[in-house]
Amino acid sequence: MLALMLLIRRFEERASQQYQAQKIGGFCHLYIGQEAVVVGAVAAIRPDDYIITAYRDHGHALARGTSANACMAELFGKETGCSRGLGGSMHFFDKANHMYGGHAIVGAHIPLAAGMAFASRYRGEDRVTLCFFGDGAINQGSFHEALNLIALYKLPVILICENNLFAMGTSVKRSTSLKQIVDRAEGYDIPGDIIDGMNFREVRDKLTEIASSIRKDPHPAFVEIRTYRYRGHSMSDPASYRTKEELEKYRLDDPIIRMRAQLTREGKLTNEQFDRIDKQAKETALASVEFAEKSPDPPLEKLYDYTYKTGNP
Amino acid sequence: MREITYRQALNEALAEELERDPNVFLMGEEVAEYNGAYKVSQGLLERFGPKRIIDTPISENGFAGLGVGAAMVGLRPIIEFMTFSFSLVAFDQVVNNAPNMFTMSGGQFNIPITFRGPNGPAHQLGATHSHATECLYANAPGLKVCTPATPRDAKGLLKTAVRDDNPVLVLEAELLYSSKGMVEPPDEELLIPLGQAEVKREGSDVSIVCYAQTVPMAVAAAQQLEEQDISAEVVDLRSIKPLDEKLIFESVAKTHRVVIVEQDRPYCGVGAEVCYRIQKNIFDELDAPVLRVSQEDVPMPYNERLEKAVLPNADKLISAVKKVCYA
Numbered sequence: 072m073l074a075l076m077l078l079i080r081r082f083e084e085r086a087s088q089q090y091q092a093q094k095i096g097g098f099c100h101l102y103i104g105q106e107a108v109v110v111g112a113v114a115a116i117r118p119d120d121y122i123i124t125a126y127r128d129h130g131h132a133l134a135r136g137t138s139a140n141a142c143m144a145e146l147f148g149k150e151t152g153c154s155r156g157l158g159g160s161m162h163f164f165d166k167a168n169h170m171y172g173g174h175a176i177v178g179a180h181i182p183l184a185a186g187m188a189f190a191s192r193y194r195g196e197d198r199v200t201l202c203f204f205g206d207g208a209i210n211q212g213s214f215h216e217a218l219n220l221i222a223l224y225k226l227p228v229i230l231i232c233e234n235n236l237f238a239m240g241t242s243v244k245r246s247t248s249l250k251q252i253v254d255r256a257e258g259y260d261i262p263g264d265i266i267d268g269m270n271f272r273e274v275r276d277k278l279t280e281i282a283s284s285i286r287k288d289p290h291p292a293f294v295e296i297r298t299y300r301y302r303g304h305s306m307s308d309p310a311s312y313r314t315k316e317e318l319e320k321y322r323l324d325d326p327i328i329r330m331r332a333q334l335t336r337e338g339k340l341t342n343e344q345f346d347r348i349d350k351q352a353k354e355t356a357l358a359s360v361e362f363a364e365k366s367p368d369p370p371l372e373k374l375y376d377y378t379y380k381t382g383n384p
Numbered sequence: 385m386r387e388i389t390y391r392q393a394l395n396e397a398l399a400e401e402l403e404r405d406p407n408v409f410l411m412g413e414e415v416a417e418y419n420g421a422y423k424v425s426q427g428l429l430e431r432f433g434p435k436r437i438i439d440t441p442i443s444e445n446g447f448a449g450l451g452v453g454a455a456m457v458g459l460r461p462i463i464e465f466m467t468f469s470f471s472l473v474a475f476d477q478v479v480n481n482a483p484n485m486f487t488m489s490g491g492q493f494n495i496p497i498t499f500r501g502p503n504g505p506a507h508q509l510g511a512t513h514s515h516a517t518e519c520l521y522a523n524a525p526g527l528k529v530c531t532p533a534t535p536r537d538a539k540g541l542l543k544t545a546v547r548d549d550n551p552v553l554v555l556e557a558e559l560l561y562s563s564k565g566m567v568e569p570p571d572e573e574l575l576i577p578l579g580q581a582e583v584k585r586e587g588s589d590v591s592i593v594c595y596a597q598t599v600p601m602a603v604a605a606a607q608q609l610e611e612q613d614i615s616a617e618v619v620d621l622r623s624i625k626p627l628d629e630k631l632i633f634e635s636v637a638k639t640h641r642v643v644i645v646e647q648d649r650p651y652c653g654v655g656a657e658v659c660y661r662i663q664k665n666i667f668d669e670l671d672a673p674v675l676r677v678s679q680e681d682v683p684m685p686y687n688e689r690l691e692k693a694v695l696p697n698a699d700k701l702i703s704a705v706k707k708v709c710y711a
Binding site: 171174191219 | 409435440441443445446447448449450451452453454455456457458459461476477480481485486487488489490491492493494525526528548549550
């Protein structure tokens with residue numbers, strides 16, 4: 072799990088560098104600082120559970136098992152990308168690994184999560200759907216409509232609000248009429264919890280408990296996972312709305328540093344081991360850039376092949 | 385063949401597809417216990433149970449999105465909008481999520497969903513409840529849009545829509561639910577492919593291209609024109625996207641004159657698209673400019689007299705036909 076968190080960190084650092092080198096187009100939202108959330112969540116569920124997220128999705132795909140190569144190639148818009156170069160940074164998909172996107176309209180994927188969980192109930196499966204979204208999404212109509220439907224139909228969804236304190240440049244305080252985000256769940260009679268998103272084990276353990284209770288008896292749950300993104304909202308955002316002091320405070324609470332310290336304390340990790348894992352992550356990230364560089368663009372003659380499933384009418 | 389209503393035809397289509405495929409379910413406002421706002425889903429709750437016929441709260445964006453999500457993992461939802469005017473609340477799900485998913489995922493997730501419900505201006509419902517949404521939706525690549533005008537087409541197109549692997553909108557004609565027509569018996573499978581127009585009446589002097597609520601209008605106008613020695617061919621598009629260019633061109637190559645009559649507003653409308661394709665492809669066949677009869681370009685007024693002035697009608701159509709026939 073430490074390896075996975077480091078892979079996400081090093082992948083995002085490479086993505087940042089490649090964006091600045093103009094190898095990556097469009098918008099690019101980095102996950103640096105939030106790694107423990109998705110890695111902890113994925114550690115809590117089965118490989119056949121459904122996960123769906125918003126546009127800050129690189130970490131989610133990597134955590135779910137999408138290769139760094141396929142992720143970087145997608146950022147480069149290449150045919151070998153996880154969405155064949157047709158989706159881009161905000162639209163990562165990986166059906167084989169049950170990663171259902173990568174959705175870039177804020178809150179619009181929460182009804183989709185309801186539908187995926189509805190399908191699980193419809194078929195009598197005990198799958199759990201994990202639906203990730205940011206603190207900005209909780210003021211969208213689609214969030215509220217979906218939460219009501221999810222509660223009404225008792226759908227097996229864990230609603231995961233990754234509260235990184237800012238919706239782009241607008242702080243939660245300036246956007247949300249609540250003392251704490253988790254209180255939104257109460258309005259829909261959905262049980263809510265607050266989790267420290269910088270602590271991998273806390274995320275994993277609490278979500279494991281929730282997932283297992285949902286499998287026994289389908290119902291929704293809401294967790295507000297408190298985290299922090301070190302970078303701006305996207306690559307084009309210098310994040311001048313935050314103070315240096317605030318950023319420094321969170322850097323000291325880095326989820327990777329915390330996990331390393333914990334494992335070291337417990338005698339489960341030496342400095343050499345950590346360095347080896349980190350080196351491996353760096354190499355994988357670097358290799359993904361080479362892979363993406365070398366990969367071909369999607370062929371122009373296939374432009375119309377992905378509009379309708381059975382061919383263009 | 386037997387005579388049934390447009391409403392019954394849709395009901396049969398739903399029942400047959402629910403019966404055939406356990407992945408099909410019907411969801412929307414008042415579809416279950418109330419038996420449908422327009423009674424299209426009459427009796428389905430009793431027959432298929434609450435697991436498959438599902439009432440929703442008034443949350444179009446929410447349940448349209450729920451349908452898209454269920455389709456991502458292999459179910460085949462039929463989502464009813466009480467009217468397509470209300471689908472505008474779910475526009476993001478219908479336009480952004482349903483048709484984009486297949487492309488955005490590099491072909492991993494197709495969305496086999498049917499959005500259906502009444503569409504087009506009815507009678508004195510005012511501006512918010514009178515939308516014809518076909519040109520809005522036909523504009524989105526990845527969507528298919530059909531507009532049945534007869535009970536037979538309603539049944540055959542809806543069944544095809546449910547089986548399609550892509551998002552399909554079945555825009556039912558709000559004013560035609562009680563209209564009657566001949567339809568094959570229930571034991572005979574009726575599937576009408578999307579993208580096939582149909583000549584509803586043969587003629588030789590002028591082609592009237594129409595769809596949905598303008599089809600009975602065009603047929604009635606053609607009968608009146610017959611008495612004035614003008615032989616009008618009525619071409620019902622049946623589906624707006626894909627569009628059956630071939631049949632339109634064949635008809636125009638025979639008559640050399642065209643009037644397009646649409647229930648929608650004129651600006652960027654279906655008629656504009658049809659007209660463009662005719663002049664681009666078979667310009668030399670035309671003996672007169674192509675004319676369109678559409679709504680007036682104003683929000684729908686409530687007042688009955690004004691509403692009538694806004695809507696296309698047989699008189700406006702006949703007058704346009706005479707113009708292109710120089711009669």
